[in-house]
Amino acid sequence: MSIVNAVTCPVCGCLCDDIELTIENGEVVKVKNGCAMCESKFFSYKNEHRTKTPLMRKDGKLVPVSYEEAIRKSAEILANANYPILYGWSSTDCEAQRVGIELTEEVGGVYDNTAVVCHGPSILSIQEVGIPTCTLGQIRHRADLVIYWGCDPWSAHPRHLERYTTFTEGRFEGSEWKAYINKVKASAGKKKLLSLERKGVLKHKPEPMVQTVTVNKPPETLGKKGRKLIVIDVRKTMTGEMADYFIQVKPGKDYELMLAIRALVKDQDLDVDQVAGVPVEYLEELVDAMVSCEFGVIFFGMGLTQSAGKFRNVDVAISLIRDLNMRTKFAILPMRGHFNVTGANTVATWQSGYPYAVDFSLGYPRYNPGETSVVDILLRKESDAALVVASDPGSNFPRKAVEHLVKNPLIVIDPHMNATALLGDIVFPTAIVGIEKAGTAYRMDHVPLPLKKVVEPPEGILSDEEILRRILEEVRLIKTQKMQEAA
Amino acid sequence: MQQKLRVTLLTGRTIEQGVAKEAGKGTKEYFESTSMCYMDAGDMKKLGVKNNTNILVSTPNGSVVLRAVKYPRGAMPGLIYIPYGPWANSICSSETTSIGTPSFKGTPAEVEPAPDKPVLSMEELLRSEFGR
Numbered sequence: 001m002s003i004v005n006a007v008t009c010p011v012c013g014c015l016c017d018d019i020e021l022t023i024e025n026g027e028v029v030k031v032k033n034g035c036a037m038c039e040s041k042f043f044s045y046k047n048e049h050r051t052k053t054p055l056m057r058k059d060g061k062l063v064p065v066s067y068e069e070a071i072r073k074s075a076e077i078l079a080n081a082n083y084p085i086l087y088g089w090s091s092t093d094c095e096a097q098r099v100g101i102e103l104t105e106e107v108g109g110v111y112d113n114t115a116v117v118c119h120g121p122s123i124l125s126i127q128e129v130g131i132p133t134c135t136l137g138q139i140r141h142r143a144d145l146v147i148y149w150g151c152d153p154w155s156a157h158p159r160h161l162e163r164y165t166t167f168t169e170g171r172f173e174g175s176e177w178k179a180y181i182n183k184v185k186a187s188a189g190k191k192k193l194l195s196l197e198r199k200g201v202l203k204h205k206p207e208p209m210v211q212t213v214t215v216n217k218p219p220e221t222l223g224k225k226g227r228k229l230i231v232i233d234v235r236k237t238m239t240g241e242m243a244d245y246f247i248q249v250k251p252g253k254d255y256e257l258m259l260a261i262r263a264l265v266k267d268q269d270l271d272v273d274q275v276a277g278v279p280v281e282y283l284e285e286l287v288d289a290m291v292s293c294e295f296g297v298i299f300f301g302m303g304l305t306q307s308a309g310k311f312r313n314v315d316v317a318i319s320l321i322r323d324l325n326m327r328t329k330f331a332i333l334p335m336r337g338h339f340n341v342t343g344a345n346t347v348a349t350w351q352s353g354y355p356y357a358v359d360f361s362l363g364y365p366r367y368n369p370g371e372t373s374v375v376d377i378l379l380r381k382e383s384d385a386a387l388v389v390a391s392d393p394g395s396n397f398p399r400k401a402v403e404h405l406v407k408n409p410l411i412v413i414d415p416h417m418n419a420t421a422l423l424g425d426i427v428f429p430t431a432i433v434g435i436e437k438a439g440t441a442y443r444m445d446h447v448p449l450p451l452k453k454v455v456e457p458p459e460g461i462l463s464d465e466e467i468l469r470r471i472l473e474e475v476r477l478i479k480t481q482k483m484q485e486a487a
Numbered sequence: 488m489q490q491k492l493r494v495t496l497l498t499g500r501t502i503e504q505g506v507a508k509e510a511g512k513g514t515k516e517y518f519e520s521t522s523m524c525y526m527d528a529g530d531m532k533k534l535g536v537k538n539n540t541n542i543l544v545s546t547p548n549g550s551v552v553l554r555a556v557k558y559p560r561g562a563m564p565g566l567i568y569i570p571y572g573p574w575a576n577s578i579c580s581s582e583t584t585s586i587g588t589p590s591f592k593g594t595p596a597e598v599e600p601a602p603d604k605p606v607l608s609m610e611e612l613l614r615s616e617f618g619r
Binding site for chain 1: 497499500506507509510511512513514528529548549558560561563565566571572576577578579581583584585587588589590591592593609610613616617619
């Protein structure tokens with residue numbers, strides 16, 4: 001039995017690097033410090049749904065073939081395609097992403113990563129207005145006001161609160177964990193009283209069957225010293241329940257609400273009683289809390305980038321931070337989803353100059369999301385082949401886009417069977433990055449961290465990097481042969 | 488009791504879906520956590536939909552049968568929430584508003600009770616949509 005500590009978790013953008021694994025007979029038997037998703041991932045490598053050999057579609061069915069055959073066929077498909085798309089990249093390491101870009105350039109295709117369906121709008125805004133940001137370490141030690149806008153870290157980044165924000169013990173700011181536990185105990189007491197009332201032990205006051213949306217007055221604790229947590233969302237999430245103050249904004253009205261807050265930060269008066277369902281007097285108290293904090297931070301998620309307005313929502317959020325920085329210190333960070341989606345953007349930027357949706361079809365990189373982004377290419381039915389690495393567009397793209405994806409040859413590189421693999425023409429099994437292969441990944445605040453190899457991959461299973469490199473070599477061979485034949 | 492209800496469709500992450508996707512997308516947990524739809528308790532009452540019974544959700548992009556679950560935290564009248572997955576994406580909007588990102592949140596939809604219609608498995612759903 002051996003214990004490996006300081007393992008980096010390859011699940012979400014938090015990239016927690018304090019995971020402790022117990023290894024027995026070459027297998028992970030215990031995961032310590034991780035969240036539910038982390039534990040699920042570290043046990044997933046022994047899962048029955050893993051692909052064990054490369055598969056190829058013959059007569060409509062996926063049948064096992066050798067790596068050589070699958071690599072040769074994939075290289076032929078990509079080398080002969082006019083406009084292939086090479087998509088995914090967010091759940092693999094920077095080393096594989098680097099080879100991926102080389103391969104895209106070689107075949108004159110489009111390199112796009114999953115940012116295009118999540119934080120792509122954030123990148124567009126950052127390119128337009130810049131971003132006042134910082135690392136998570138600074139937030140951990142110094143932030144006394146944390147706002148989550150349109151995101152639910154309890155579900156998507158379960159240890160974010162505990163490691164980087166409100167519930168962490170920083171050097172200059174303490175943890176609010178105990179206060180939260182007290183709050184939970186108080187609400188449990190309230191539930192007990194209600195239950196006693198229902199049983200008739202206490203005098204019964206009937207509860208309303210159907211709840212309505214109410215925005216409460218900000219609690220006085222918002223003005224206190226110490227860490228405060230505010231959540232703004234269209235529905236009450238678990239993070240919303242934990243918050244000191246929760247604001248339920250009307251769907252699609254984030255932009256409006258943020259503009260109102262900007263006006264209040266600049267000491268302007270609003271001529272209305274409420275904005276996006278929130279009374280202006282409450283907003284004034286909220287702005288007081290924002291302006292009077294020592295160091296505040298806004299984290300934002302898909303609630304801003306995927307709803308109406310998209311990158312304009314992020315524009316106004318970043319502009320709000322700029323205004324707040326005239327009064328106090330504030331920063332803003334996107335809550336990146338996949339563990340290495342930030343790496344996928346970073347690697348693409350240092351290799352091609354652009355973070356995603358990079359089109360190499362003219363022989364040089366071109367970037368124009370809306371035109372060179374993969375969903376638009378699929379909707380316009382322009383691509384004639386696709387390579388999907390470490391991602392599942394079959395599940396996560398709108399149906400109309402997937403329809404065109406499956407009409408053309410589809411190559412999938414993924415450790416597990418998923419919707420895309422089920423729809424694919426060639427499926428490569430691969431070693432799981434961060435468990436069976438070491439590499440590098442970027443945390444959501446652009447800090448690169450090493451991923452460890454803790455167990456051996458199944459016999460004969462190659463890594464993403466190795467498979468891509470071999471496809472690239474084969475593509476070069478085919479192209480040289482073609483040139484010689486033409487000469 | 489109403490026959491149909493007009494709502495706004497949101498798609499997003501739940502912790503159950505997150506755990507199941509890491510365990511493997513062929514698992515029973517993944518099916519259960521993504522082929523469902525959170526609804527507001529008041530809206531369910533209006534439609535006469537009971538917790539854990541099936542509903543038909545339709546948008547201009549198609550329709551899909553899902554299991555309706557009462558949203559456990561507070562009210563969200565007029566909203567339905569489906570976790571990311573093939574079921575959500577079979578009906579959500581593909582409109583990228585010329586910037587590349589589809590509108591996964593805010594698609595107008597209609598909900599009607601469908602207690603007798605079955606929820607398709609992932610294989611059945613993919614076959615009905617793409618013939619594979």
